[in-house]
Amino acid sequence: MSGTTTALKPPEDARAPVRHPDAPAPGELLDAHNHQCFGCGDQESGLLLRARAGEGVAVTAEFEVRPVHQGAPGLAHGGLLSAALDETLGALNWMQRVIAVTGRLETDFARPVPVGTVLHLQARVTAVHGRKIYCTATGRIDAHDGPVAVRADALFIEVRVDHFIQNGRAEEINAAIADPDQAKLARVCEVNQ
Numbered sequence: 001m002s003g004t005t006t007a008l009k010p011p012e013d014a015r016a017p018v019r020h021p022d023a024p025a026p027g028e029l030l031d032a033h034n035h036q037c038f039g040c041g042d043q044e045s046g047l048l049l050r051a052r053a054g055e056g057v058a059v060t061a062e063f064e065v066r067p068v069h070q071g072a073p074g075l076a077h078g079g080l081l082s083a084a085l086d087e088t089l090g091a092l093n094w095m096q097r098v099i100a101v102t103g104r105l106e107t108d109f110a111r112p113v114p115v116g117t118v119l120h121l122q123a124r125v126t127a128v129h130g131r132k133i134y135c136t137a138t139g140r141i142d143a144h145d146g147p148v149a150v151r152a153d154a155l156f157i158e159v160r161v162d163h164f165i166q167n168g169r170a171e172e173i174n175a176a177i178a179d180p181d182q183a184k185l186a187r188v189c190e191v192n193q
């Protein structure tokens, strides 16, 4: 059962999440925050996950499990399913216009996920306390109301864009700074801080 870790339980004085007034409209496809991202970028070996804005502070996403994503024969690798949940939760940044990174991610694997499955992911923020963003996600098999295969609770921590500039490899950071598309999320979030 997920959410058993104390760190994933919002404190009593946590506030409800707030959808940013300029958040993308429900159903709108969200841009990749980095075209080289393993989760949402366009690398053929990646997840090629596509996320859309949801209602409130929520997103949906789809991830097609391909042969390159196998662990056991014919089944998705658990770490990649966690990555799909993590990426979907990361897309919640667009809805609040904050920049946040995963501090903790706790995944339940409820069912095996065969290659060829389209995993339908849903994620939402449940509470916010200071820089701490509490969120939850599920992944369902082949339909938005299909059987739940994976679920996760997570704690994201809000950071400034300096987090990436100071910690990322210079080659990719410089390329991202030079690319107006890749810098977009950082820009829209930074003006709100």
Ligand SMILES: CCCCCCCCCC(=O)SCCNC(=O)CCNC(=O)[C@H](O)C(C)(C)COP(=O)(O)OP(=O)(O)OC[C@H]1O[C@@H](n2cnc3c(N)ncnc32)[C@H](O)[C@@H]1OP(=O)(O)O
Binding pocket: 007, 033, 086, 087, 090, 091, 093, 099, 100, 101, 102, 103, 104, 130, 131, 132, 155, 157, 159, 185, 186
């Ligand atoms: C441009 C947009 C990019 C979006 C990318 C989305 C991609 C998908 C999501 C990801 O995969 S992000 C990549 C994976 N995550 C990381 O690489 C983060 C690595 N960890 C860190 O950089 C730091 O540990 C972190 C920024 C998360 C926290 O360090 P800080 O020094 O900023 O925070 P601090 O230690 O002061 O903690 C702040 C609060 O968070 C709490 N906290 C921090 N890490 C925690 C943790 N791991 N578990 C529980 N609580 C945690 C901490 O207890 C504290 O609570 P209180 O305010 O109540 O005192």
